Amino acid sequence: METRPISKSQQQQLADITPSKDSVLKYYPCQVELKDGTVLDNVYIVDYDSYISGYGIAPADDQLVFIEDVMVIHDSPNRLPAKxxxxxxxxxxxxxxxxxxxxxYDTGDTLDVLTGNAVDFVPSPEDLSVHHIVDVLPHEGSRQDYAEGLSYSWCLYKGIEK
Known part of the structure; x- marks a missing residue:
């Protein structure tokens, strides 16, 4: 897997996103617009070396978005608040x-969620969004009756474009 550097423009856009952190890994849960106009709501933009340090192997090719294809970076509309x-x-x-x-949720509603190790992208009940979430209870909830975390892609970069 070949990774390319992040451009200065992309780096500036990424600076507006508050990352979440798991040990040495900084996750940037983003919405990206690609060169072809496609908008993807659930993309983790992560430094390649940090990703490998955390996960040990590169993600599967079908889970990848290439940094050179990304034109615009925003905060994902489906991400948990970083805290x-x-x-x-x-x-x-x-x-x-x-x-x-x-x-x-601030309405008193609750939703049990099951994800893999990356937890930022969560579903929302109808009429609610991530902006209504006031807290999370780790390891709480039903293991039989749950909503699955949202699917996502990885966008890895290595270094900064000169």
Missing amino acids: LANKLYNAGESGMGYCVFRLL
Whole structure:
């Protein structure tokens, strides 16, 4: 897998996104617009070396978005607020390779969610969004009746374009 440097323009756009952190890995949960006009709501933009340090192997090709194809970077509309994602990352896995947690909304509603190790992209019940989430309860919730975390892609870069 060949990775390219992030451009200065992309780096400036990424600076507007608050990352979530899991150990040495900084996750930037983004919405990206590609050169062909495609908009992807759930993309992690991550430094390649940090990703390899955290996961040990590169993601599958069908999970990749190439940094050179990205024109515009925004905060994802489906991301947990960084402080809540960090709370989940600090709590660690619920089991081998997965996390279960409960989302608490300002309306009093709750939603149990099951994800892999990356926890930032979460579904929302109808009429609610991530902006209504006020807290997360790590390792809480049903392991039988849950919503799955949203699917996402990885966009890895190596270094900064000169």
